[in-house]
Amino acid sequence: MLLALDTSTDWASVALFDGRDVLGEETWRAQRRQGDELFPAIERILLSTRTALSAVTRVAVATGPGSFTGLRVAIAAGQGIARGSGAALVGISTLDVLAYPHAPSKLRTCPLLPAGRDQYYAAFYQERNRKWMRRSPFIVASLAEICRQIGTHTLFVGEVDPDAEQVLRDLLGPKALFASPASRVRRAGFLAELGWKELEASPQVSQIEPLYVRQPSIRVSFDQPFAPPPADERALGLPKRD
Numbered sequence: 001m002l003l004a005l006d007t008s009t010d011w012a013s014v015a016l017f018d019g020r021d022v023l024g025e026e027t028w029r030a031q032r033r034q035g036d037e038l039f040p041a042i043e044r045i046l047l048s049t050r051t052a053l054s055a056v057t058r059v060a061v062a063t064g065p066g067s068f069t070g071l072r073v074a075i076a077a078g079q080g081i082a083r084g085s086g087a088a089l090v091g092i093s094t095l096d097v098l099a100y101p102h103a104p105s106k107l108r109t110c111p112l113l114p115a116g117r118d119q120y121y122a123a124f125y126q127e128r129n130r131k132w133m134r135r136s137p138f139i140v141a142s143l144a145e146i147c148r149q150i151g152t153h154t155l156f157v158g159e160v161d162p163d164a165e166q167v168l169r170d171l172l173g174p175k176a177l178f179a180s181p182a183s184r185v186r187r188a189g190f191l192a193e194l195g196w197k198e199l200e201a202s203p204q205v206s207q208i209e210p211l212y213v214r215q216p217s218i219r220v221s222f223d224q225p226f227a228p229p230p231a232d233e234r235a236l237g238l239p240k241r242d
Contacts (some may be wrong), residue, residue: 001056001058001059002018002059002195003078003081003087004059005188006188007070007074008064010070011066013189013191014038014148014188015188015189015191015192016056016197017195022026022189022232025235026041032070036165037075039115053081055214056085056087057085058090059087059088059090059195061078061091062186062188064094064213065094065113072210075091086219089207089208090198091209092191093138094211095122095134096134097191102183107153107177108152109124109152110122110150111127112146113157118143120141120146122139122140123138131145138215144160147172154172155178156177173181
């Protein structure tokens with residue numbers, strides 16, 4: 001059984017996953033109350049699924065980028081649970097979690113998370129060699145700087161409020177595509193699937209740290225042919241399609 005924990009931003013989510021199905025999930029607007037609300041949410045998930053904490057053998061935690069304090073809430077909780085039970089622990093980028101459910105669209109996808117001061121955390125994702133992959137480093141930049149790197153239709157997901165959506169439409173016109181508001185919500189069920197795949201590939205307890213992105217580093221243009229994958233690129237583990 002895998003427990004997934006995400007308190008990366010004002011939104012938080014918890015899920016329980018058995019390797020095939022999401023048995024229980026709770027997603028809510030925690031704002032800055034993640035520290036007070038995470039463990040009650042874990043207790044509710046365990047109670048509603050009639051699962052003992054001792055049955056949790058794997059833990060997946062969203063590692064950011066995101067809120068400095070928020071990230072540490074889930075990471076500390078995940079580390080504590082893993083130490084107490086001997087569960088395997090894995091960290092997954094929050095942007096990977098946001099992009100993952102949109103892989104079947106085959107659209108170039110850009111998840112966004114507010115970084116403060118009119119900047120956003122972002123990355124670019126694309127299917128390559130039949131694998132859905134992150135095709136850029138994690139970046140932090142203004143919407144205008146991000147849009148200057150986009151030369152084709154791109155699906156924006158994540159925490160995109162109406163003002164940000166309008167800015168993107170103004171800058172990109174019809175090239176800016178948007179997932180429905182409900183499908184933009186970051187859910188721990190997707191974190192659980194990614195964490196399970198990662199631990200199946202490398203079944204070991206890992207030390208995880210929050211991922212902070214500070215310096216703008218945009219060197220990706222979809223007008224150009226694909227460059228070799230960056231060192232931190234990760235395939236998101238989707239099955240191959242015929």
